[in-house]
Amino acid sequence: MGSKVVIVGGTHGNELSGIQLLKQWQAAPEALARPGLSVSTLFANPSAHQANRRYLEVDLNRQFEPALLGDPALGNYEQSRAKVINQQIGPKGDSQTDLVIDLHNTTSNMGPTLILVDTTPWDIQLAAFVKSRMPEAVILVEDAKPPQQWGYLCTVGKRGVMVEVGPQSQSVLRHDILEQMETMTSLILDFTSLEVQGELPELPTSVLAYRFLDTRYLPMDEQGTPLAMVHKNLEQNDFAPLNPGDPMFQYFDGTVGYFEGDRPLYPHFINEAAYYDSHAAFSLAEEVTLDVPTA
Amino acid sequence: MGSKVVIVGGTHGNELSGIQLLKQWQAAPEALARPGLSVSTLFANPSAHQANRRYLEVDLNRQFEPALLGDPALGNYEQSRAKVINQQIGPKGDSQTDLVIDLHNTTSNMGPTLILVDTTPWDIQLAAFVKSRMPEAVILVEDAKPPQQWGYLCTVGKRGVMVEVGPQSQSVLRHDILEQMETMTSLILDFTSLEVQGELPELPTSVLAYRFLDTRYLPMDEQGTPLAMVHKNLEQNDFAPLNPGDPMFQYFDGTVGYFEGDRPLYPHFINEAAYYDSHAAFSLAEEVTLDVPTA
Numbered sequence: 001m002g003s004k005v006v007i008v009g010g011t012h013g014n015e016l017s018g019i020q021l022l023k024q025w026q027a028a029p030e031a032l033a034r035p036g037l038s039v040s041t042l043f044a045n046p047s048a049h050q051a052n053r054r055y056l057e058v059d060l061n062r063q064f065e066p067a068l069l070g071d072p073a074l075g076n077y078e079q080s081r082a083k084v085i086n087q088q089i090g091p092k093g094d095s096q097t098d099l100v101i102d103l104h105n106t107t108s109n110m111g112p113t114l115i116l117v118d119t120t121p122w123d124i125q126l127a128a129f130v131k132s133r134m135p136e137a138v139i140l141v142e143d144a145k146p147p148q149q150w151g152y153l154c155t156v157g158k159r160g161v162m163v164e165v166g167p168q169s170q171s172v173l174r175h176d177i178l179e180q181m182e183t184m185t186s187l188i189l190d191f192t193s194l195e196v197q198g199e200l201p202e203l204p205t206s207v208l209a210y211r212f213l214d215t216r217y218l219p220m221d222e223q224g225t226p227l228a229m230v231h232k233n234l235e236q237n238d239f240a241p242l243n244p245g246d247p248m249f250q251y252f253d254g255t256v257g258y259f260e261g262d263r264p265l266y267p268h269f270i271n272e273a274a275y276y277d278s279h280a281a282f283s284l285a286e287e288v289t290l291d292v293p294t295a
Numbered sequence: 296m297g298s299k300v301v302i303v304g305g306t307h308g309n310e311l312s313g314i315q316l317l318k319q320w321q322a323a324p325e326a327l328a329r330p331g332l333s334v335s336t337l338f339a340n341p342s343a344h345q346a347n348r349r350y351l352e353v354d355l356n357r358q359f360e361p362a363l364l365g366d367p368a369l370g371n372y373e374q375s376r377a378k379v380i381n382q383q384i385g386p387k388g389d390s391q392t393d394l395v396i397d398l399h400n401t402t403s404n405m406g407p408t409l410i411l412v413d414t415t416p417w418d419i420q421l422a423a424f425v426k427s428r429m430p431e432a433v434i435l436v437e438d439a440k441p442p443q444q445w446g447y448l449c450t451v452g453k454r455g456v457m458v459e460v461g462p463q464s465q466s467v468l469r470h471d472i473l474e475q476m477e478t479m480t481s482l483i484l485d486f487t488s489l490e491v492q493g494e495l496p497e498l499p500t501s502v503l504a505y506r507f508l509d510t511r512y513l514p515m516d517e518q519g520t521p522l523a524m525v526h527k528n529l530e531q532n533d534f535a536p537l538n539p540g541d542p543m544f545q546y547f548d549g550t551v552g553y554f555e556g557d558r559p560l561y562p563h564f565i566n567e568a569a570y571y572d573s574h575a576a577f578s579l580a581e582e583v584t585l586d587v588p589t590a
Contacts, residue, residue, distance in 0.1 A: 023547070107467065
């Protein structure tokens with residue numbers, strides 16, 4: 001049987017790369033076969049995809065917090081779907097699935113980004129393996145809280161990671177983005193297979209990564225209407241340093257808002273279309289060097 | 296009073312640059328003032344914007360064909376809105392408005408594009424004026440049929456043009472894109488003002504433009520499911536030449552579809568998100584040199 005891996009696509013219905021890859025793998029499952037692994041796929045939110053939307057009622061990728069999964073009164077479509085997925089491939093905290101790989105797109109220019117929700121030796125070795133074989137990959141760590149407390153779908157597995165690739169407009173399929181997602185997913189399978197067999201190759205001793213700190217919102221008036229937009233210097237420049245004193249917001253009255261900080265930080269999810277209703281402007285990360293444990 | 300100009304934003308509810316510019320101009324109308332012109336603004340599809348969608352029922356920018364405007368039985372939201380706009384600033388064919396400037400965004404990398412629906416001396420002089428003062432501007436001519444037969448909103452004026460700027464994801468506001476739209480619109484007002492006063496400056500004798508020929512669709516199976524995506528060589532390369540024999544489609548079975556033609560043509564609206572339901576892959580244009588009539 002081997003170690004159980006589930007690859008999830010369509011957690012957001014208008015992020016098409018993962019949904020397309022699922023179709024291709026269903027037609028040619030041998031592409032997923034790896035020694036020591038039992039790999040299956042899951043189409044997480046088919047109804048949202050049918051409607052050509054991110055979600056129908058609430059963001060499915062925020063519904064996997066234990067309190068939400070455990071409350072049967074929360075019964076809208078995505079809340080229900082989360083509970084079914086938790087039963088099918090979880091349950092969270094005592095999972096039958098060794099690894100969940102959840103595939104996402106962003107409209108931001110984040111390139112192929114591997115999002116880790118934990119920094120166990122396994123996660124860091126994975127990051128080093130992927131980065132060494134795909135130098136354009138970006139490693140983003142979201143460990144502000146323990147994985148069990150995140151609402152992300154990938155946290156229903158014993159381990160979970162997200163593959164986040166952009167820029168790609170919602171409802172659009174880009175050839176280059178599809179290739180990057182396929183390459184990164186394939187490398188994650190390669191690593192997992194080598195690791196369970198005890199055959200990990202020598203890895204770099206350290207790996208450059210970004211650690212999520214917080215999300216910055218557009219300045220708003222008392223009615224919640226944005227007073228500014230993201231400054232053009234940031235546009236398309238995900239993971240480029242934002243230095244103290246750099247322009248950050250362009251106000252509609254012509255003035256400029258500057259970044260106040262004591263060190264360079266790294267914006268990402270810049271102007272992401274899916275976050276526009278919350279008026280999130282971008283997320284900020286710090287640069288970190290992760291020491292890679294020896295295999 | 297002067298020559299009557301109407302600037303239209305929000306014809307598509309999720310194309311935010313024009314909607315934002317309308318807000319700014321309403322707060323500071325002096326930005327639109329030009330000698331000899333009477334300039335007003337119109338928010339074309341506020342309900343679609345409220346819903347954060349391109350349209351509620353049908354594409355408003357296809358509802359201005361005479362047969363549609365003249366059929367009272369066509370009464371859904373956008374069909375009704377088109378009739379009201381036609382009364383307010385038209386009527387088409389006998390318009391009270393000398394010029395309609397309709398502001399649009401695209402998710403494609405088309406830069407700041409001036410779309411002409413006619414090639415009168417006025418249109419060509421306008422193109423030469425804009426291009427000489429904004430070299431990054433692209434001139435796109437859609438004259439496959441007379442303006443009166445198009446369904447475009449801008450055809451309700453005696454003259455009409457569209458300002459189409461991208462790439463910008465739906466529901467997102469980009470600072471750089473906003474600036475390009477503002478610059479091009481301002482130049483159109485400058486030209487119109489100079490022209491009505493008989494004060495046109497010397498213009499270049501010719502202007503490079505692209506003439507729309509047809510739209511290419513993704514190859515589909517008998518159920519209407521796409522069998523391919525746009526080849527990555529075209530991605531982000533709007534208005535770059537597509538030569539006979541160049542890759543055009545990447546089929547999901549791994550094969551490649553090549554462009555069959557006898558001369559280079561110029562793809563644009565490549566992978567435009569709004570056209571995804573029709574499976575339009577891109578439009579094709581030929582390069583043309585327009586001789587500019589002397590003023």
